[in-house]
Amino acid sequence: MSHEEPKDEVGAKLGMWLFLFTELLLFGGLFILYAVYLARYPHEFATAGHELNVAFGAGNTVVLLTSSLFAAMAVTAIKRGERGRALALLGGTLGCAMIFLAIKYLEWSAKIGHGIYPGSPKLAAGPPGESVFFGLYYLTTGLHGIHVLIGGVLLSWIGARVKGGSIHAGDNVALENGTLYWHLVDLVWIFIFPLYYLIL
Amino acid sequence: MKTDNAEHIVDYRKLAAVWLALLALTTATVVVSRLELGAGKVWAALAIACLKSGLVIAFFMHMKYETRLFRIILFVALVTLAIFIGLTFFDVLYR
Numbered sequence: 376m377s378h379e380e381p382k383d384e385v386g387a388k389l390g391m392w393l394f395l396f397t398e399l400l401l402f403g404g405l406f407i408l409y410a411v412y413l414a415r416y417p418h419e420f421a422t423a424g425h426e427l428n429v430a431f432g433a434g435n436t437v438v439l440l441t442s443s444l445f446a447a448m449a450v451t452a453i454k455r456g457e458r459g460r461a462l463a464l465l466g467g468t469l470g471c472a473m474i475f476l477a478i479k480y481l482e483w484s485a486k487i488g489h490g491i492y493p494g495s496p497k498l499a500a501g502p503p504g505e506s507v508f509f510g511l512y513y514l515t516t517g518l519h520g521i522h523v524l525i526g527g528v529l530l531s532w533i534g535a536r537v538k539g540g541s542i543h544a545g546d547n548v549a550l551e552n553g554t555l556y557w558h559l560v561d562l563v564w565i566f567i568f569p570l571y572y573l574i575l
Numbered sequence: 576m577k578t579d580n581a582e583h584i585v586d587y588r589k590l591a592a593v594w595l596a597l598l599a600l601t602t603a604t605v606v607v608s609r610l611e612l613g614a615g616k617v618w619a620a621l622a623i624a625c626l627k628s629g630l631v632i633a634f635f636m637h638m639k640y641e642t643r644l645f646r647i648i649l650f651v652a653l654v655t656l657a658i659f660i661g662l663t664f665f666d667v668l669y670r
Contacts (some may be wrong), residue, residue, distance in 0.1 A: 384582075385642065392645060396652040403656045410660070413666050436601050444594040447585070447635040454584045551637075553643070558636045565627045568601075569620035573608035 391552040391571040395559050398522075402563050405515045412507050414571045419504025424575025425513070426491065428442040431482045432572035433473050436564065442471030443565060446530070446554040456544040458537060465534040468557065479520055483513075512571055519563055526557045583640035593634045600627050 415422050445467035452461035486509075490497035493513055498506040533553040536542045542550050604623040633639040636644065639670050 388641070389645065389648075392648060394647070399652055400656060400659075403659065407660055407663050411663060414664075414667065428642055433601070433605060437648065440594060440597045440601070443635050444590060447590050448587055450637075451584055451587060451590065505643065531646060555636055560636075562628050562631055566624050566629070569604055569608065569624050573604060574620050575616045 382548070384551075387548045387552060388555070391555050395555060398559055399457065402515075402518070402566075404513065405518070406566060406570070409511055409546075410551070412504070412511065414438060416486075416502075416504025416507060419427055420508050421503050421575045423505040423508035423512075424571065426486075426489075428482060428485070429572050429574050431478055432568050435478050436568045438471050438475045438478070439561045439564050441556065442468045442475070443558050445471065446502070446557045450547070450551055450554055453547045453550055454544055458543070461537055461550075462534060465530055465537070469527055469534070472530075475523055476520065477522075479516065479528055483516075515567060519560065519567060522560045522563070526560050527557060529553050585634060585637065585638070585640070590634065593630050597627055597630060600630075 445464045449461045449464035449468065451466055452458075486492065491509055492498075493506075493510050498509060530553050533542065534549050537550065600623050600657065604620050607619045609625070610616065632649070638649065
């Protein structure tokens, strides 16, 4: 059979958005937990929150915003038929993803080096509000970190398809959907940063 | 087969302008959180985060250029989340 498969780009994007809403509710649940425990343990949360490094958080915010810019520009590039530029921009997004994870690694290893990790003797001996804070911190940033990894793998695979020519100016909804996932990762961080690093 | 409505391509300059706005808002949220505003800084930080999300969704995620159906389902998702948050606090605060 040599007929061309019919394409429904709007349907594909609609499906992606529906999936993103389930992700929104997943992280939304974690933010509700955070808000409830912040209301219950305001002082412990403030003490624990001041242990977090604002420079790491702010640095990662800039890195993720920049990665999203590259991803959005890659969509513009592919639609204009600029394949080389689209690939370079996707490479920029992946580079930012790696910088993000490297900073996260430094941040987590510094915390763990100070004896702050779920179930650590130091947290067990401290007030319960602080271990709740760090439990939520590791769960939320860990789940977010897994999303960064998945997004990176997804965009690498999409990049390979752009290079191979199966994603091009006339058919690029896979790239669009991949970048939509990436922007969701950015959106979640936009809320994690002020809630965990700034307001306490 | 392509859909009837021509796809909208957001130009690089507009995307870069959105990125600059996002960086400016990030700076603003750090500055606001260092002021002595009490509970006000929580609401200020959340308001700025919502504004940043709006920019990302509208331009980076092309929501501004999608059909109305996309905005309706986004609205439904956000209202659902708001109901969850509202009912949770209705329970927790008045227990």
